[in-house]
Amino acid sequence: MKVTRKLIHIDEELCNGCGQCVPGCAEGALQIIDGKARLLAERYCDGLGACLGECPTGALTVREVVADDFDPEAVTELLTEQGRDVPDHMPSPESLRLTDSKARPKGGCAGSRIESFAPEATPCGQANVPTGMETDAGPSQLTHWPIQIRLVPADAPFLKGADLLLTADCVAVSLPGYHQNFLPGKKVLMGCPKFDDVQFYVQRLTEIFSVSGVKSVTVMEMEVPCCSNFSRIVATALKNASADIPVEKIVVKRTGEIKARTSLDQPVPL
Numbered sequence: 001m002k003v004t005r006k007l008i009h010i011d012e013e014l015c016n017g018c019g020q021c022v023p024g025c026a027e028g029a030l031q032i033i034d035g036k037a038r039l040l041a042e043r044y045c046d047g048l049g050a051c052l053g054e055c056p057t058g059a060l061t062v063r064e065v066v067a068d069d070f071d072p073e074a075v076t077e078l079l080t081e082q083g084r085d086v087p088d089h090m091p092s093p094e095s096l097r098l099t100d101s102k103a104r105p106k107g108g109c110a111g112s113r114i115e116s117f118a119p120e121a122t123p124c125g126q127a128n129v130p131t132g133m134e135t136d137a138g139p140s141q142l143t144h145w146p147i148q149i150r151l152v153p154a155d156a157p158f159l160k161g162a163d164l165l166l167t168a169d170c171v172a173v174s175l176p177g178y179h180q181n182f183l184p185g186k187k188v189l190m191g192c193p194k195f196d197d198v199q200f201y202v203q204r205l206t207e208i209f210s211v212s213g214v215k216s217v218t219v220m221e222m223e224v225p226c227c228s229n230f231s232r233i234v235a236t237a238l239k240n241a242s243a244d245i246p247v248e249k250i251v252v253k254r255t256g257e258i259k260a261r262t263s264l265d266q267p268v269p270l
Helices: 072-082 169-174 178-182 196-209 229-241
Strands: 002-010 030-033 036-039 062-070 163-168 188-189 216-222 247-251 256-265
Touching: 002 036, 163 169, 163 229, 169 188, 169 216, 196 229, 216 229, 229 247
Parallel strands: 163 188, 163 216, 216 247
Antiparallel strands: 002 062, 030 036, 247 256
16 A cells, blocks of 8 residues: 655665665665665665664665555564564554654664653752762753754654754763753754765755754854864755754864854855
């Protein structure tokens, strides 16, 4: 039966046939054929995108298409033929078509499953911290998962109308008080503009700016030259999406201090 649902898409021009996505697919739906990653059949793919983070070139994306419905029984047969373990909890086709993050299936890779959460406030206004996790800096201000740009779909519910904090990976380690001073009220996405695929970042952020209704963007970069592309990536994505969104750029020193804080109404694209 054909339905409208999420399905993995493979860009053959970007795929280098490395095969890292194959073990990352818990359903066994991906194989390397003729030097490229291929989807064996639409019915084997649950569309959750657990394999996205395994691809070093950004060749894998998740798209909403008209396709054969996900078939758990066919996946069980396929995994048995491949000699692989069958997941204890296979998502149902119906649950995969739900859009609410709280109703998403519990199967698939926990590292890429979309979740929204918030610390519970105590009467004094402070957040509850699990026993043994107390710190002088206070509790975590993170309210969602995942946070890596590569793993977050453009239509993630927590992005709708969000104030977006785009953070280079090294910033959170270098900057004291990152959680308390910069995360509150924002949805964070992280990545490395040096080691990750720039064009994939541009594509993913273009999709986010086009569909999510993001209200503002704060870009946090390190002072090192390899990190300076981050704001340009954002500028290019904004231009591609024809999105008029205010952007602030914050540059962090390696010693953990703020070097510069600038409002970028018209940042220079790539």
